[in-house]
Amino acid sequence: MSGDGRTDRRDSAGRQRGAARSEGRTERSAQAPGERRRGTDPARTVAFDVLRAVAETDSYANLVLPPLLRERAIRGRDAGFATELAYGALRLRGRYDAIVEQAAGRDLATIDPPVLDLLRLGSHQLLGMRVPPHAAVSETVGLARQRVGAGAAQFVNAVLRAVGRSTLDEWLTLIGDAADPHQDDAVARLAAVESHPEWVVRGLREALVGNGRSSDELEALLVADNAAPRVTLVARPGLVDDDELGGRPGRVAPTAHVLDGGDPASVPAVRDGRAGVQDEGSQLVALALAAAPLEGPDERWLDLCAGPGGKAALLASLVDERRGRLVANEVQPHRARLVEQALRALPADAIEDVRTGDGRLVGTDEPGAFDRVMVDAPCTGLGALRRRPESRWRRQPSDLAALSALQRELLGSALAAVRVGGVVAYVTCSPHLAETQLVVKDALRAAARSGIGVEPVDARAVVADLAAAPLDLPGDRTDVQLWPHVHGTDAMHLTLLRRTS
Incomplete structure (x- = not known):
């Protein structure tokens, strides 16, 4: 034991226990050269290819993985294994990097990126999945031998054997102590x-407190971010019967169906667009816009930032039931095409237009032209980290300034267009205060300077009437902030505003 009561993890030479030697002096495999794997199974190979695509081309795992699985005919349990391996290694990259650095006894910057991705995959199998240790090591070493060469494969073998000598709890204690040696910075x-x-x-701790929750919930929130979410389907009203979708009813949105497994693309209603894959929180905020009290006509709705089209399709089905029509605007042409695909099952008279244009200009070009407007603003995505495993590593604090400026302009345009x-x-899929409450305050001040009167609508009352079960929403605010660890949804923010003049 060390003097402060923590377990001493160094050996007699002063190295961290379990640390691997350098690539030139790695531990030798117990297998004879002719017996060593020179490759691995297709599921592990596709997981490695996903990590390389994310690193080399800034691709998104959720866009890269499905076509690779189809192309290589990986289905069923193998597809599930590949998905958990790739997503888990990406979500927990920071944890595994800290563990690898200790196990290797060297700085991560000295490890080639493809080799580091292999170590992340191997570490996740050893510490985060129910994979027998010998299989986790030998299969990853075989993949390394196939993709990066025999020398690097020896290094991978040595490091993963070192990783496997300690349990996950032991590693978490070690890397937690290394990050916070004096145990006075809970964030680190x-x-x-x-x-x-x-x-x-x-930022997440500040958002919890700013929305009336306790900072003591922070750890639970981070743990929820690291859990793979269930697949949730949306039953688009008027287009599909509930019994076509299976699963169980959602906890939050009355249109939601939660699947316990399987490929949602195998559901006929999903394939033809009458239903879709959509988080419950995303469903609820669209339903709330449609349910907010309104006086006068209710015929022309606008989705200002419509790509990729999930909310637009739900809004279109709702406005169609009222004999109205939807305008879907999207600034990026390829995302506008995704919106058109999402709307394919809707009657033609429910869709006035799918446009490609800058949402910041709509308020000037069509002032006062719409009855309801959705602003699903581009954001950091910090509320959807469990679905977008690579996004936490791509975003930087400097992104907040540019995004919040864009969010203010889009909200200002919407207030002029309604x-x-x-x-x-x-709406944002980020709970960060700079992207939610502060944006709304700034936009309201700007609207007042322009002579536009605005009042808040009690979004909490609206969603309380809609929700499938009572929602835990502390405090006395009129906006709504959902949380993965409380509501089982992405951390969606919703503010409802009515124009008064």
């Missing part, structure tokens, strides 16, 4: 152990 420790950048952890008496929903 949680960032290391729960695999989030420190600036994200601080008619007097109409309602705007401001």
Whole structure:
């Protein structure tokens, strides 16, 4: 034991226990050269290819993995294994990097990126999945031999054997102590152990407190970010019967169906667009815009930032039931095409237009032209980290300034585009205060300077009437903030605003 009561993990030479030697002096495999694997199974190979695509081309795992699985005919349990391996290694990259650095006894910057990805995959199999240790090591070493060469494969073998000598709990204690040697910075420790950048952890803690919750919930929130979410389907009203989708009813959105497994693309209603894959929180905020009290006509709705089209399809099905029509606007042409695909099952008279244009200009070009407007603003995505495993490592604190400026302009455009008496929903899949409450305050001040009167609509009352079960929403605010660890949804923010003049 060390003097402070913690377990001493160094050996007699002063190295961290379990640390591997350098690539030139690695531990030798117990197998004879002719018996060593020179490759691995297709599931592990595709997981490695996903990590390389994410690193080399800034691709998104959720866009890269499905076509690779189809192309290589990987299905069923193998597809599930590949998905958990790739997503888990990406989500927990920070944790595994800290462990690998200790196990290798060297700085991560000295490890070639493809080799580091292999070590992340092997570490996740050893510490995060129910894979027998010998299989986790031998299969990863075989993949390394196939993709990066025999020398690097020896290094991978040595490091993974070192990783496997300790349990996950032992490693978490070690990397937590290394991140916070004096145990006086809970953020640093949680960032290391729960695999989030420190600036994200601080922002999430502030968001919890700013929405009336306790900072003591922070660890539970980070743990929820690291859990693979269930697949949730949306039953688009008027297009599909509930019994076509299976699963169980959602906890939050009345249109939601939660699947316990399987490929959602195998559901006929999903294939033809009458249903879709959509988080419950995302469903709820669209339903809330449609349910917000309104005086006067309710015929023309606008989705200002419509790509990739999930909310637009739900809004279109709702407005169609009222004999109205939807305008879907998207600034990026390829995302506008995704919106068109999402709307394919809707009657033609429910869709007025799918446009490609800058949402910041709509308020000037069509002032007071819409009854309801959705602003699903581009954001950091900090509320959807469990679905976008690579996003936490790509975002930087500097992104907040540019994004919040864009969010203010888009909300200002929406307030100009809605008619007097109409309602705007401001939505983000980030709970960060700079992207939610502060944006709304700034946009309201700017609207007042322009002579536009606005009042808040009690979004909490609206969603309380809609929700499938009572929602835990502390405090006395009129906006709504959902949380993965409380509601089982992405951390969606919703503010409802009515134009008064």
